[in-house]
Amino acid sequence: MKKDWLKYLGYATAGIITVKLIMNEVSDKASAERIKLLHPRMRPLAVRLLQEAKRQGINLRITAGLRTAAEQEALYQQGRTKPGAKVTNARPWQSYHNYGLAIDVVPLNQFNQPDWNSTKWKQIGAIGKSVGLRWGGDFKSIVDQPHFEIGPPIRDLIAMQLAKKVDAKGYVRIA
Numbered sequence: 102m103k104k105d106w107l108k109y110l111g112y113a114t115a116g117i118i119t120v121k122l123i124m125n126e127v128s129d130k131a132s133a134e135r136i137k138l139l140h141p142r143m144r145p146l147a148v149r150l151l152q153e154a155k156r157q158g159i160n161l162r163i164t165a166g167l168r169t170a171a172e173q174e175a176l177y178q179q180g181r182t183k184p185g186a187k188v189t190n191a192r193p194w195q196s197y198h199n200y201g202l203a204i205d206v207v208p209l210n211q212f213n214q215p216d217w218n219s220t221k222w223k224q225i226g227a228i229g230k231s232v233g234l235r236w237g238g239d240f241k242s243i244v245d246q247p248h249f250e251i252g253p254p255i256r257d258l259i260a261m262q263l264a265k266k267v268d269a270k271g272y273v274r275i276a
């Protein structure tokens with residue numbers, strides 16, 4: 102009983118420390134909130150991307166990170182059974198976002214507003230790659246400049262998910 106209590110206290114403390122570290126390193130609150138939900142392997146890379154961009158004078162915001170299977174299905178239905186333009190070909194578990202292994206970013210202008218027509222996408226892509234991320238701007242099928250990801254091929258992630266090779270929080274146990 103006492104042991105369990107200590108274990109939970111340990112988890113809670115680790116969680117608080119992680120959140121505090123992220124809040125100290127990332128000043129944009131919306132970005133920090135999304136980083137907290139990323140796969141533990143992805144969190145430090147997202148922080149480094151934002152820090153290095155800032156060092157180069159680019160203020161980035163993370164607009165998307167972890168997306169649940171239900172959220173992915175809703176997105177997939179957009180432009181199919183629901184109004185709007187098609188935005189994805191990925192069904193649930195077919196996107197790196199579903200594993201917390203992907204982020205979408207946008208540079209902010211001097212008024213802290215997203216600048217989707219930025220001229221700096223190539224520079225942002227290079228920064229992401231320099232910290233160890235794959236960049237959606239390099240994708241051959243659908244070029245996706247705001248998107249960065251890590252991890253094994255998606256079929257391996259799907260297999261791990263099906264085999265329940267996940268940790269206590271539900272994140273896949275990638276090597």
Ligand SMILES: [Zn+2]
Nearest residue numbers: 203204205248
């Ligand atoms: Zn994305």
